[in-house]
Amino acid sequence: MNGPLLTVENLTKHYPLGGGFSKRNTPVIRAVQDVSFSLEAGETLCIVGESGCGKSTIARLLMRLIDPSEGRVLLEGIDIASLKKHELRNQRRRMQMVFQDPYSSLNPRLSAGQIITEPVENFQRLSRTQREALAAKLLQQVGLAPEIMHRLPSELSGGQRQRLGIARALSLMPAIIIADEAVSALDVSVQAQILNLLMDLQQELGIAFVFISHDLGVVEHIGHKVAVMYLGRIVELARCEDLFANPVHPYTETLIAAAPVPDPTHRGLEARLEGEVPSPVNPPTGCAFHPRCPLAVDRCRQDVPTLHTMADGRVVACHVRAPTIRENSDIVSEALLLSQ
Numbered sequence: 001m002n003g004p005l006l007t008v009e010n011l012t013k014h015y016p017l018g019g020g021f022s023k024r025n026t027p028v029i030r031a032v033q034d035v036s037f038s039l040e041a042g043e044t045l046c047i048v049g050e051s052g053c054g055k056s057t058i059a060r061l062l063m064r065l066i067d068p069s070e071g072r073v074l075l076e077g078i079d080i081a082s083l084k085k086h087e088l089r090n091q092r093r094r095m096q097m098v099f100q101d102p103y104s105s106l107n108p109r110l111s112a113g114q115i116i117t118e119p120v121e122n123f124q125r126l127s128r129t130q131r132e133a134l135a136a137k138l139l140q141q142v143g144l145a146p147e148i149m150h151r152l153p154s155e156l157s158g159g160q161r162q163r164l165g166i167a168r169a170l171s172l173m174p175a176i177i178i179a180d181e182a183v184s185a186l187d188v189s190v191q192a193q194i195l196n197l198l199m200d201l202q203q204e205l206g207i208a209f210v211f212i213s214h215d216l217g218v219v220e221h222i223g224h225k226v227a228v229m230y231l232g233r234i235v236e237l238a239r240c241e242d243l244f245a246n247p248v249h250p251y252t253e254t255l256i257a258a259a260p261v262p263d264p265t266h267r268g269l270e271a272r273l274e275g276e277v278p279s280p281v282n283p284p285t286g287c288a289f290h291p292r293c294p295l296a297v298d299r300c301r302q303d304v305p306t307l308h309t310m311a312d313g314r315v316v317a318c319h320v321r322a323p324t325i326r327e328n329s330d331i332v333s334e335a336l337l338l339s340q
């Protein structure tokens with residue numbers, strides 16, 4: 001295969017709201033707006049941002065649980081929107097999901113062994129011996145004892161249940177796992193164990209992760225690349241170490257500074273995110289972050305900033321911190337005018 005494992009191009013999802021006289025003027029929730037990124041085998045892309053910024057909608061679009069309003073998702077070069085039902089079923093084997101709440105995502109009436117072998121049994125018949133051998137192998141991969149295969153989810157701890165969710169996702173040998181807030185419901189010590197398990201599995205099996213989280217500590221631990229989202233759009237996408245060492249977008253900087261364990265060596269914008277996230281139905285003009293941004297200038301209130309590629313390869317959408325070449329030349333010509 002040439003090219004990235006996963007390519008997302010200009011992905012957009014608008015949910016229509018009731019009301020409006022015609023389809024054209026029906027108000028919409030702009031859940032995801034013009035999102036692009038790529039993912040290589042064995043890589044972890046984290047998606048971060050405040051509640052409602054569109055993270056889970058991206059997960060659902062990637063799995064094609066919902067259709068995009070615009071844009072494409074290419075898995076191993078194939079546009080998943082072009083797949084027929086049976087092709088999509090096969091393609092879904094390559095991309096699996098792990099959810100936040102392991103309890104509600106596991107069938108309470110099935111034993112652990114049945115839960116983790118069920119996805120495979122949707123594709124092929126297994127004898128009892130084959131099923132038990134597969135269950136034992138998957139349990140071992142996620143660090144659970146084989147005896148657990150006969151227990152019900154209600155007889156397991158939160159951490160064990162999340163390991164079970166991961167074993168179920170692994171059963172179809174996916175190339176990509178989408179983890180949506182997969183450790184948020186767990187105690188901190190269990191969180192660390194699950195994160196380390198995911199990283200070990202990545203090393204061993206070359207799995208790529210799209211890891212959705214609002215917890216920057218978790219993201220810093222597990223991520224290779226980080227996409228920071230604000231009101232449906234990516235505002236900064238960078239290598240993890242670059243993002244945490246030197247956040248460029250004022251929103252990224254404020255998020256990092258406001259994180260529960262701020263880096264005491266980091267000095268920059270104050271660790272405050274004032275005001276509410278604006279409505280995705282009626283977003284502010286220009287840069288959606290401008291009403292909360294301490295650096296906003298007139299241009300931010302007027303024009304939506306486009307993503308600009310910086311010298312270190314990151315992309316940032318900010319008129320002030322990452323002006324495009326045209327904006328730069330405007331600033332230079334303004335400066336020249338002033339100096340005349």
Ligand SMILES: Nc1ncnc2c1ncn2[C@@H]1O[C@H](COP(=O)(O)OP(=O)(O)OP(=O)(O)O)[C@@H](O)[C@H]1O
Binds near residue numbers: 057
């Ligand atoms: N099925 C839907 N119908 C209408 N609006 C929706 C639907 N699903 C999500 N939304 C809206 O789309 C926006 C993005 O939601 P989404 O769940 O993707 O955000 P999120 O970043 O995952 O939030 P959280 O961290 O709280 O889960 C929100 O304004 C949400 O209310």
